[in-house]
């Protein structure tokens with residue numbers, strides 16, 4: 001019901017924009033927001049709901065994300081709860097933000113793209129490598145049964161555990177470890193989402209992916225750009241790869257701290 005309501009509201013806001021955002025973004029950006037209806041009717045309303053809906057309308061739907069469940073999840077998860085206090089006013093801008101320790105929370109569009117590309121289902125068990133703020137884990141948690149997330153920086157493990165618990169995401173388990181090795185005790189996974197970039201696809205992760213499952217992973221050199229791949233395990237021995245485009249992620253490091 002909540003989902004249907006949200007989609008109708010997104011449709012309403014979209015339908016009310018006289019000009020498609022991709023042709024004249026400035027005009028649309030300058031239009032007054034139409035948040036009052038959204039605030040008073042949505043169950044997940046908070047002070048940031050208008051900004052969140054604008055982010056979904058422009059940076060998620062407007063950039064080509066079509067999966068309705070993913071769109072709903074992006075409209076539900078309070079991104080402002082996952083960014084440092086001094087960046088809260090930018091929480092719904094469509095760009096990455098620093099979260100301390102030299103790490104970043106990904107751009108909302110990239111989170112939506114990775115989530116959509118993973119093609120997850122309601123009963124799925126998903127592994128995330130690189131918990132960071134916990135935001136991507138929360139988006140996944142809206143869509144699947146269980147999320148297991150591995151983070152190499154202990155301070156981020158603690159922070160994300162606190163934030164996820166406070167928001168009621170009790171289907172996310174975060175652990176402090178080198179995610180290169182996945183989480184063998186919980187394997188196999190229906191999908192794996194890697195949010196830090198290695199220079200090759202870690203074999204332990206392929207081994208922990210169910211046959212038919214997708215792994216979404218940026219691969220490439222440190223700094224600059226990497227390629228975002230969808231790696232599908234088609235059999236015990238074989239994978240298929242699809243190039244999802246050029247991205248810029250922090251590196252997958254190998255030293256726990």
Ligand code: SAH
Nearest residue numbers: 105130132133136151152179195196252253
């Ligand atoms: N998914 C995060 C994005 C975090 S940025 C979010 O939604 O906020 C990538 C994260 O990967 C960083 O927190 C970084 O510390 C972590 N990371 C880097 N190398 C890692 C490794 N080998 N194992 C687990 N986490 C790693």
